[in-house]
Amino acid sequence: MTRLLVLRHGPTEWNAQRRIQGHADIPLSEAGRAAVAQWRLPGWAAGWDVLASPLARALETARLLGLDPVPEPALTELDWGEWEGLRLSDKTRIDPAELAEREALGVDFRAPGGESYREVQDRLAPLLLRRAATGRDTVAVCHRGVILALYAWAAGWTMISDAPDGLQWGCGHLFRLEGTGAPVIDRLNISLAA
Numbered sequence: 001m002t003r004l005l006v007l008r009h010g011p012t013e014w015n016a017q018r019r020i021q022g023h024a025d026i027p028l029s030e031a032g033r034a035a036v037a038q039w040r041l042p043g044w045a046a047g048w049d050v051l052a053s054p055l056a057r058a059l060e061t062a063r064l065l066g067l068d069p070v071p072e073p074a075l076t077e078l079d080w081g082e083w084e085g086l087r088l089s090d091k092t093r094i095d096p097a098e099l100a101e102r103e104a105l106g107v108d109f110r111a112p113g114g115e116s117y118r119e120v121q122d123r124l125a126p127l128l129l130r131r132a133a134t135g136r137d138t139v140a141v142c143h144r145g146v147i148l149a150l151y152a153w154a155a156g157w158t159m160i161s162d163a164p165d166g167l168q169w170g171c172g173h174l175f176r177l178e179g180t181g182a183p184v185i186d187r188l189n190i191s192l193a194a
Contacts, residue, residue: 001132001176001177001178001184002131002132002134002135002136002137002138002176002177003048003137003138003174003175003176003177003186004128004131004137004138004140004174004175004176004177004183005041005042005045005048005137005138005139005140005172005173005174005175005190006139006140006141006142006146006147006150006172006173006174006175007061007139007140007141007142007171007172007173007192008141008142008143008144008147008169008170009028009032009053009055009057009058009060009061009141009142009143010028010032010033010035010036010039010057010060010061010064010170011028011029011031011032011035012026012027012028012029012032012057013026013029014026014085015029015032016029016031017087018087018088018089019085019086019087020080020083020084020085020086020087020088020111021057021077021080021084021143022077022078022079022080022081022083022084022114022145023055023076023077023079023080023084024084024085025055025056025057026055026056026057027056027057027060028056028057028060028061028064032057033060033064035170036060036061036064036065037064038193038194039064039065039170039192039193039194040065040192040193040194041065041067041139041172041192042172042190045137045139045172048136048137048138048139049070049136049137049138049139050062050067050068050069050070050138050139050140050141051069051070051071051072051075051127051138051139051140051141052067052069052070052071052072052075052140052141052142053071053072053075053076053077053141053142053143053146054071054072054073054075054076055076055077055143058075058141058142058143059071059141061141062139062141065141067139067141069141072127072140074123074124074126074127075124075127075140075141075142075143075146076142076143076146077142077143077144077145077146078114078115078117078120078143078145078146078149079111079114079115080111080114080115081110081111081112081113081114081115082111082112082113082114083111083112083114084111084114104160105160106158106159106160107121107149107152107158107159109159117145117148117149117152117159118149120145120146120149121149121150121152121153124146124149124150124153125181126181127181128177128181128182128183129180129181130181131177131181132177132178132179132180132181144169147167147173148167150173150175150183151163151165151167151173151185151188153182153183154175154182154183154184154185155185165185165188166189167188167189168188168189170192171188171189171190171191171192172190172191172192173187173188173189173190174186174187174188174190
């Protein structure tokens with residue numbers, strides 16, 4: 001099976017401020033650049049193809065890792081619509097009851113004017129099928145929402161209850177791709193420590 005190692009971009013100012021980034025093209029912060037400078041891909045991933053979301057924070061993360069990423073639109077973060085730039089804790093802009101109602105939809109959760117995790121899975125499906133067909137192992141630098149959608153698909157997780165596994169950010173997550181492109185969890189939370 002083809003292997004896919006996914007990792008989330010390094011921290012941004014909006015991450016520090018706990019703002020919803022979505023499609024907003026926010027670069028890495030200085031602290032984010034310093035953090036990524038301490039990361040290293042596992043040696044076994046040397047020579048793999050490298051894809052990255054076309055958003056600056058993912059491309060910069062890949063380049064700081066010494067990689068030459070090919071921008072891949074399917075890896076763009078979940079579209080948060082009208083909630084982009086807001087803090088989830090902002091009670092004046094996001095009604096807690098509405099948020100709870102939307103979260104109860106699991107993979108079909110969608111911010112107003114945004115995109116659901118299921119739609120991200122649908123966006124990923126052709127890419128995963130193409131990668132499986134090439135048989136070329138791939139590193140993908142992307143976003144939390146994309147990794148959650150991929151993980152939910154592989155784990156059969158509806159996103160309504162707690163995740164079966166605790167995903168850590170600043171780590172790699174390894175999946176195997178079946179011939180159909182369907183992801184299978186191989187190993188989670190792989191250290192990127194130098």
